[in-house]
Amino acid sequence: MQLYYPALICTLVLLQGCNDKNASNTIYRPDNGSASVLRSNLDASLTEMIQQHGLTGDPAQDRTLPSIETPLAQLGMKLFFSKTLSGDLEVACVTCHHPLLGGGDNLSLSIGVNASDPDVLGHKRLLMGNLTPGVPRNAPTTFNIGLWKQFMFHDGRVEATAAGITTPDVPYPQPDPLAGANLAHAQARFPVTSNHEMRGESFDAGGTTQSCRERLAERLGGYGNPDNLLQPAETQYWLAQFRAAYQQPDAQAQELITEQSIASALAEYERSQVFTHTPWKQYVQGDLTAISDTAKHGALLFFRKRGEGGHECVACHRGDFFTDEQFRNVLMPPVGPGKGNTDPDNQQDYGRWLVTRNPEDKFRFRTPSLLNVAVTGPWGHNGVFTSLEGMVEHMLNPFQSALNYDPAQLQQANIPSQQLQRNLREMLGSNTDMAGQAYQQEDVQYLVAFLNTLTDPCVTSTACLSKWIPPAQQDPQGLQLDARFEP
Ligand code: HEC
Ligand code: HEC
Known part of the structure; x- marks a missing residue:
């Protein structure tokens, strides 16, 4: 927490000419501090990523979906x-x-x-x-x-x-x-x-x-x-x-x-x-002012390869819908009653394995879409993370995060967590699909800023959503x- 503030401030100051040497070692950050260079460097790098990943900004473009008025x-x-x-x-x-x-x-x-x-x-x-x-x-x-x-x-x-x-x-x-x-x-x-x-x-x-x-x-x-x-x-x-x-x-x-x-x-x-009309979509479709520079930094971290200064979230959260629809064991802390257990003390959720019975599928869950993710918490298949920051930290280093997971963050009574350590050991003995990586605390804020650009403004507006909510007492x-x- 202490670390990211100076970095963020420096990012803001960067626009006026601060040289961000201390806080930065990700390779894309420009040494030259002038505002126009920073903006265009960021945008140029991102445009390259967007093209490389074939993004259009519009995940609904190949779909025919009904209007709420029908x-x-x-x-x-x-x-x-x-x-x-x-x-x-x-x-x-x-x-x-x-x-x-x-x-x-x-x-x-x-x-x-x-x-x-x-x-x-x-x-x-x-x-x-x-x-x-x-x-x-x-x-x-x-x-x-x-x-x-x-x-x-x-x-x-x-x-x-x-x-x-x-x-x-x-x-x-x-x-x-x-x-x-x-x-x-x-x-x-x-x-x-x-x-x-x-x-x-x-x-x-x-x-x-x-x-x-x-x-x-x-x-x-x-x-x-x-x-x-x-x-x-x-x-x-x-x-x-x-x-x-x-x-x-x-x-x-x-x-x-x-x-x-x-x-x-x-x-x-x-x-x-x-609900796909996000600032990110506007950005991908050419409005370079639609998202902040902090979010652009986050986007680069999201898309860039691990060896190239990024965290490569896109390996799984792919395409305009931000999911590859595949199943992965990303070591979500196993709290809750678990699914399909005849033994109430087991409290384990074997995920995709419950469907396929393929041992490789144990603890694998579907990669979620990240559209509107800021409003869909708590996060994870069992809602273990109650802050988006915590969830992102987990994705950056699942192993570390799972070992240190504190059930006290759960804001709901009676969620069983007694078997957390035992169940975690079982998960670790199974396939895992993600290695941890070193990251800086400020990266979490950058990534969260990027994830916040995936929110369609309609989903935070009562007036906009009213079309999907019937007037009271209709029947x-x-x-x-x-x-x-x-x-
Ligand atoms: C190896 C594939 C993979 C990679 C790489 C990956 N994720 Fe995920 N992500 C998943 C899966 C699978 C889940 C769901 C896990 C579960 O619920 O058990 C998930 C869940 C999430 C969630 C919670 C979404 C929700 O609705 O609950 C967020 C946020 C997220 N990932 C962000 C990221 C970020 C940011 C990165 C990069 C630092 C990243 N992910 C990298 C596969 C991946
Ligand atoms: C008690 C809470 C509850 C109620 C009531 C409920 N759901 Fe759900 N819904 C869930 C949970 C929990 C899941 C995830 C279950 C899982 O994946 O194993 C889910 C999953 C879904 C999904 C899948 C979403 C996805 O991303 O794959 C859809 C769609 C859905 N519900 C629609 C409905 C509809 C339609 C109804 C009414 C007929 C309904 N739900 C009633 C809790 C509920």
Whole structure:
């Protein structure tokens, strides 16, 4: 911390002619301190990097994504905010993916069912009693979800293969015939089937994932399901919404409101969340004033090769979407209950291995996109880092950071961390995909400044995001989740 201030100040002073010899040993920094030379050197080096990596600034350019104004996305928004899709009418998709929380929930580990107040979202959301979190992972953002080409989830358990989309409902890597038209559709069929996220313990108890979805569709449509908790006015409301969105004014609920038509609408809403108009994009597209010199330094560190004065983050965070969609073990400190463990003391999350059972995939997780990363914390698949600085320090030297990890930074109660050291030893005995490297403290600030240029201004503006949030109390039974955020 003490180190980077002089460096930063010197960078600023550099513009007026300070010679930055003390703080600098990265090779691209110019000796000549005149403002125009500095600016053009930085821009020239960055332009070279941008060309070398084939960046256009626009990760959405080869995609056709819906507007939020389309009828289907509008229906999807109402469903996304509706507690009718959870077993006990308490949880909605938006519980863990709120636009005002960066498309996530601001928690390290998500809290779905059994919240002490179901409508409180954000860092004040608590589990009833002193329960340990049941959801083992951090909720990724739904922003820009339509830009993923191959994988959904931290472990990629929904995957677009040549044969079709595979999901946890079928043995890997077979295609799931019910996966739907795109990754977001395939994914949207799963949260409702998860006990900890939305289903609870009693809804369709003993049923399959598919029967759970079908019972929910029957509930929404007011058909089939004998113990419906919805009032007739509520099911009428949904029928009208589906008829309008699917433009089938005379269709009956039974044919129109199905688990597929629900997932399809949810996916259209999520896919409309395209937030890519970042200062970085403006810069890549030619506006050299769109980002600060500090951020430009950070960008160079991000793109440059290790042997050439950089940290080569781009080796994995590649392209305009800042991910190669591959799986890596980057030694994220193993806290939390872990996933899929029958032994509650294990608390390990084997990541991609849980899908492929390939020993090499142990502890590997999907490289996240870095677009809007400043608003999607806590960071990592288990939300272990509660500051972006801490997360970046980890990526600079995962080994050192993991060994020194302090669970006290977690801002959420009852996240198990007793097995941290034991589990870390197991991780270290497995493949790791990243070697640590020496770095200077100021590099962290440069990199964070660069990452901050990847934020679309819309995602920090309540007014801009209001298109993705329905007006309060739209449905007759009051089952829309109108979030309360407590300071
Ligand atoms: C209790 C919190 C919770 C609820 C409710 C919830 N999610 Fe999630 N969501 C998560 C978590 C946690 C993950 C990551 C799980 C993993 O990777 O193993 C996730 C993953 C996702 C992803 C994948 C993102 C990516 O980058 O791969 C999408 C899309 C998504 N959820 C959409 C939805 C939709 C649609 C609903 C409602 C049907 C929903 N979620 C309900 C917590 C939640
Ligand atoms: C070897 C591949 C690789 C390299 C190199 C790499 N990363 Fe990552 N990065 C990952 C993976 C994989 C994750 C997710 C790990 C997890 O959650 O378990 C990640 C996570 C992150 C996150 C957290 C994102 C989120 O939404 O939680 C940030 C920020 C990040 N990396 C920045 C960087 C920076 C800055 C560098 C360069 C100093 C870098 N990364 C280098 C693979 C890499």
